[in-house]
Amino acid sequence: MIAIVACDADWGIGCGGHLQHRISSDLRRFRALTRGKVVIYGRQTLDTFPGKKPLPDRINLVLRTRKETGEPGCEYISSLDGLLQRLRALKQEGYHDSDFIVIGGGMVYRQLLPYCDRVLVTRFDDSYDADCWFPDLDSLPEWNLVSCGQWLEENGVRFRYMTYERQGIA
């Protein structure tokens, strides 16, 4: 399983139910990396999408405890065990671990990081207001920084792409 996240310098990922920044080149990269794959996310992240609609051209697995009518195109799953069971079924249909992509938010990243072996980070150079965070991978001994791109800039926001891998893979 892979996680994709955009973080600020303090690993902040969102504030008031929104992303800290929307960087169009990063959003294009996100689309390219996730298209045709299985995206896994929490109900609060679904609420941040335009029209609260699922992402097109992907299998959308949404963790949510409440049982109520949802959006067409979302598969709602009410527990971590239920999610793992669904992923096992998808593997039997031909999907691979690397097709399962965790895309947020904070609560879901925290629960699924132990199942991830790679994290693709878009890292901002600055800190911004935040009320939810990604685990600090630099302080976790099982995670290694394996690639770090050059600084880029869009609309005054400096950022770079970084890849972390769990120690012992590959």
Ligand SMILES: NC(=O)c1ccc[n+]([C@@H]2O[C@H](COP(=O)([O-])OP(=O)(O)OC[C@H]3O[C@@H](n4cnc5c(N)ncnc54)[C@H](OP(=O)(O)O)[C@@H]3O)[C@@H](O)[C@H]2O)c1
């Ligand atoms: N920077 C980034 O890359 C990035 C990416 C995604 C999101 N975000 C930001 O993250 C924030 C949202 O994150 P969040 O932590 O507040 O919420 P979240 O992780 O998106 O969603 C949490 C919700 O998911 C459901 N859930 C979580 N674990 C579950 C489980 N084991 N079983 C069943 N349901 C489960 C619950 O929904 P119910 O309450 O409905 O039961 C819970 O309230 C927003 O600010 C968003 O913009 C940032």
